[in-house]
Amino acid sequence: MILVVIDKKSTGYDIIGDVHGHAELLKKLLTSLGYKSGEFGFIHPNGRKAIFVGDLINRGPDTTGTLDLVRKMHYHGNAMISVGNHEFRLVQQHVKKGHQEVKELEPFIPWIRSWPLFIDFPTFRVVHAAWHIPSISFLQDAKLCDDNFIRKTLEKGSDHQEAIQQILYGLKVSLPQDLEMKDRFGIRRKKGRIQWWKNPHGQSYADYLLSPMYPAPRDKYPPLDELKKVSPYSFPEKPVYIGHYCLPPETPKINGQVVCVDGCVTCDKKLWAYRFNHEAKPQCRRLVSASLDE
Secondary structure, X not given: OEEEOXXXXXXXXEEEOOOOOOHHHHHHHHHHOOOEEEOOEEEOOXXXXXXXXXXXOOOOOOHHHHHHHHHHHHHOOOEEEOOOHHHHHHHHHHHHXXXXXXXXXXXXXXXXXXXXXXXXXXXXXXXXXXXXXXXXXXXXXXXXXXXXXXXXXXXXXXXXXXXXXXHXXXXXXXXXXXXXXXXXXXXXXXXXXXXXXXXXXXXXXXXHEOOOOEOOOOOOXXXXXXXXXXXXXXXXXXXXXXXXXXOOOOOOOEEOOEEXXXXXXXXXXXXXXXXXXXXXXXXXXXXXXXXXXX
């Protein structure tokens, strides 16, 4: 489901990266953004709203606390959420098995299944990994509450599975078989995530990979047949805000009209957000972060 939003009440939006169960850090970030905690959860006194790019769950110390906090904000109109790949996989498992194996997450399933796959505001967009225009178009009527849709995404090689892969996991290309390319955690990978918003023509692996890989050769290029799926995204398209990519500190979070607010909270201990005030082009000064060490 694509959620098209016309919201005349909000003075601005705070777009928050992958929380991954770090509830205390989320509280600190919301407080730094000016939100106040009260009977109805965190509320901004100036009417701003929090927008979450998905992946609220897993990895961190308090997934249920995070879900409780965000659900209260959502129910009282102070937050919106675009589903992440972790929540989508949770829903897939629930539909496939008929129940939720992690019992403490069971009460949250109906609420999670009300979330949209992506959100289109008048002045900006939100999706977990990639605003891949063909996939967005294909999935515009899909709903997480529809069991038939979820089952189609479980069919290997189906159009539904492919579209979900693009928007929630990002576009990937095969890496050279004669090189042992590893990610930032030292794990060898067969595929690498690309800067899907850029025209791929003439881009080497070093130029075109988004999540850093080592080594990243400048004399080797992604397979042309795998680049046919790329649908570049640039101005005058609206800014789009994403998470997912676990970017290291030295990797830019703003690339043209695309802003990644995922700084790998579990690894780097920082939670990122972007303070959006309806500007047509993203600005670095609007990026903010919170750390439990600060």
